[in-house]
Amino acid sequence: MKKSLTYFTAIVLLLSWFLFGSKKLSWFLKIQAEKSSEPCEFQTIFNFGDSNSDTGSMSAAFYPASLPYGETFFHEGAGRSSDGRLIIDFIAKHLGLPMLSAYINSIGTTYRHGANFAAxxxxxxxxxxxxxxGGSPFxxxxxxxxxxxxKSRTGKFFTKENESSFGKHFPKPEDFSKAIYTFDIGQNDMTDVIxxxxxxxxxxxxxxIVELFSKQVQSLYFFGAKTFWIHNTGPIGCLPLARPIHNAENNQTKVAGYLDQNGCVNLTxxxxxxxxxxxxxxxxxxxxQFLNASLIYVDMFSAKYELFSNANKSGFVDPSKICCGYHEDGYHVFCGSKQTINGTEIVPGSCEDPSKYISWDGVHYTEAANQWIANRIVDGSFSDPPLPISQSCQITH
Structure with a gap:
């Protein structure tokens, strides 16, 4: 894995060569390599985003999620827009941490290892x-x-006297600067632009949109955040409901250049x-601007597009297929809903085997697809700089 050397490090290397010779330089390089490969040992995650990483906010705020959502892993509605776990759930597992509780979910939650603000x-x-x-106040x-x-309220109530009890449920004040701050948002903004x-x-x-995102990241930095793991937006033109086969109002399949070689909408x-x-x-x-912070840019677009491009090779069915929901003849009955069409009540259930599908409901991914994607981003293969998430606190600029 290539490592970027700071200007200061380069000067030190040069001086080491002249002053101490090749043996001392080899020793110095060994120390640097060991330092750069040390895991960050994150104890806390704070996540921000939309439904791609919402673990219960909208479900707690409005209508509770119900089956078939959550059927694969939780066997009940678990506040997630999927049949099971999301990418953020697999990220937490990879870092050895429990799944994040939604910030506004007051029942059965713990925030010892972070909180999820995504909605x-x-x-x-x-x-x-x-x-x-179709909007969100969050x-x-x-x-x-x-x-x-x-952060303010936990810091106010966290004292040495109540650390043993309070600390079981909330982060310690020093955990905030050592935490990883993850982002997965922008897809709905792009839908609005379209x-x-x-x-x-x-x-x-x-x-x-990008300027406002930057301002929010800066706000977090000024409140002590140092490690940022930032997902870009995925190939929304590849989502089944964006494709003409499920979108009768935009059926332009025969227009030259409208679709790419994988059936995805080019303009989108x-x-x-x-x-x-x-x-x-x-x-x-x-x-x-922030030399003491680590900002990792994660190319989710490429990771997800690779999945759409190689669906069959990866064990999935045609990526235009939807596991849960009814989307035919211009009618859309979404997963978990029901509607009467031409005198017939439509109550779409889920497919027989969600693990074979990329798309859960036409917009969101199945647990199997989320796991496939997570496995490919946590090792740094789609990151700039190319650091695995376990080492993302390393400052390389």
Whole structure:
């Protein structure tokens, strides 16, 4: 794995060569290698995002999730938009930590190893939509505000006198600066940009979204965050409900260049790529601004696109297929819902074997797909710089 050397390190190496010779230099390099390979030993995760990493916020705030959601792993509704675990659940497992409790879920929760502020339908920018129109009150700005309150209140009540009892359920004050701060948000913002095509300048909208994201990261930094693990947005043009086969209102299959070689919508994916490029550029700027912080940019787009491209080889069915829900003839009955169509009540159940599907409900991923993706990002294969998540606290700039 390639390691970036800081300017200071390069100067030290040069001086070591002239002053001490090759033996001392070899010793110095060995020490540096051992230092760079040390795991970070994270004890705490704080996550921010949308339904791709929501472990119960929207379910606690509005309608509780019910079967078939959660059927594979939890065997009950567990507040997740999947049949089982999400990528953030597998990240926590990889780091040897328990699954994160949603911040606003008051029943059966523990925050000793962090909290999850992600909420379904959330965006970076504020939206003029309520929950029933597909919106969420929990924008990234609100999620950051919730974190700041969480840190302030736990710090206020955490004392040496009550450490033995209070510390069982909440992070210690020193854990906040040693925690990893993970992000998976932007997909709903890009969906909103797509809906405004032809009405507003999409390039300006995307720039504004990225700028606001940067401001929220900076807020966290000023409140002590040092390690950031930032996912870009995935190939939303590959999601089944974005494809013409399930989208009668946008059936342009025969238009040249509308779809790519994998059946994904080019325009939608191109906008996601633009967002990702600007996001990566902003992460680079933040690294230059905060030299004592580690900011890891994770190319989720490429990881997920690889899955869509090699579905059959990876043991999955046609990636346009949906495990749970009814999407035919222009009608959409989503997983867990029911609707009467032409006099017939439609109550779609889940497929026989969700582990064979990439898409759970047309928008979200199955547990099997989430695990497949998580296994490929935690080792740093899709990260910039290429650090595994267990070493992501290492500062390489």
């Amino acid at each position: 379904g339908s959330s965006t970076i920018m504020r939206q003029n939509k309520n929950y029933f129109d 924008t990234l700005e609100i999620q950051i505000g919730q974190f700041i309150q969480f 809906s405004k095509m032809g009405k507003e300048d999409s390039h300006v909208l995307i720039s504004n 994916n191109d906008l996601a790529k633009e967002f990702n490029k600007k996001l990566k550029d902003e992460v680079v700027k933040l690294r230059a």
